[in-house]
Amino acid sequence: MRNGSLVRRRQLARTLRELRVHAGLTIEAAAPLLDFSPSKLSRIENAHQGVDVHIVRSMLDLFDVGGERWTEILELTREASAKGWWRAYGLDDKGYLPLESEASAVRDYTVTYVPGLLQTEEYARAMFEASLQRRSAEVLARDVRVRMIRQDRLVSPSDPIELFAVIDEPVLHRPVGGPSVMNAQLRHLVSAAALDTVELRVLPCGIGAHPAMGGAFTVLSFDGLGEPDVGYVEHPMGSVHVEKEEDVARARLVFDHLRSVALSPAESAALIERVAAQM
Incomplete structure (x- = not known):
């Protein structure tokens, strides 16, 4: 049952924010490199806007993330995007x-x-x-x-x-x-x-x-x-x-x-x- 919930989106948002900070980039610096506005990147990092694996791949490239960490974060992205079982009930x-x-x-x-x-x-x-x-x-x-x-x-x-x-x-x-x-x-x-x-x-x-x-x-x-x-x-x-x-x-x-x-x-x-x- 654990899929597609707000908690997974928060996990992903926090992870992406931490990776940006670790890469030494501010929101203002990172956003244009991703073809985002600073407000959009802020929404993503606060779990107010969802992201798909294509966007996250671009972010991982920019933040120089690879190996097992790359795979883990993409899997988390898929989990965060999955529909919860309650969606079937409207x-x-x-x-x-x-x-x-x-x-x-x-x-x-x-x-x-x-x-x-x-x-x-x-x-x-x-x-x-x-x-x-x-x-x-x-x-x-x-x-x-x-x-x-x-x-x-x-x-x-x-x-x-x-x-x-x-x-x-x-x-x-x-x-x-x-x-x-x-x-x-x-x-x-x-x-x-x-x-x-x-x-x-x-x-x-x-x-x-x-x-x-x-x-x-x-x-x-x-x-x-x-x-x-x-x-x-x-x-x-x-x-x-x-x-x-x-x-x-x-x-x-x-x-x-x-x-x-x-x-x-x-x-x-x-x-x-x-x-x-x-x-």
């Missing part, structure tokens, strides 16, 4: 999905709903139906399907993703989709929590005030890709990516605190089972 490369598709680990704190990677089809459908965004039956089915495909990586032997989830206790009591749908969702949480790739903790109401009372957030990590962690926050007016290093570091610190004060995975599973038995 989705573009913006938003959260392309980032998650490259992530090795997700830290997810949710306060009003079950994390998407742990939702059942019925729960996800109920969530989409409750949204103010109008969806046709076809679009609704597509969105549910895409959410289910994302979950495949939790059990993938070749391309796994780790999920560290902390959910607020009230999430367990909110009957999204009705009691039967919610009961099935709770039982699914217990099953999913038994996966090696999932750590699920419940933040009990009894702990009182805590540093994440401002709302939910997600932190994505990209081990092995050389990319820094990225924060992601959804809100009623849309969503925002957080890339500033100190802001993301603060989010990680808050998440670690939540994990430390939340119930243990075993205690969390036991609580979920009790709530399901009462529903």
Whole structure:
């Protein structure tokens, strides 16, 4: 699944920028030698504009890059240009999905709903139906399907993703989709929590005030890709990516605190089972 995402384009952009600097060229000096404007080269180096292998070959020639490095960068260029699997469902490369598709680990704190990677089809459908965004039956089915495909990586032997989830206790009591749908969702949480790739903790109401009372957030990590962690926050007016290093570091610190004060995975599973038995 790891193809054509924003992360690969960022990798390529950073690499091309580093090669230019190593060659001792400024953007203003390099651009005309590539028949680019300085603004175009800047867009390429900031991953705001894509490039194909023909353009990258010209850049590698100018920056005097050869051998294995040449081959590696051209392969990265092809990967960055490849279409992500979500394109087949009519989705573009913006938003959260392309980032998650490259992530090795997700830290997810949710306060009003079950994390998407742990939702059942019925729960996800109920969530989409409750949204103010109008969806046709076809679009609704597509969105549910895409959410289910994302979950495949939790059990993938070749391309796994780790999920560290902390959910607020009230999430367990909110009957999204009705009691039967919610009961099935709770039982699914217990099953999913038994996966090696999932750590699920419940933040009990009894702990009182805590540093994440401002709302939910997600932190994505990209081990092995050389990319820094990225924060992601959804809100009623849309969503925002957080890339500033100190802001993301603060989010990680808050998440670690939540994990430390939340119930243990075993205690969390036991609580979920009790709530399901009462529903």
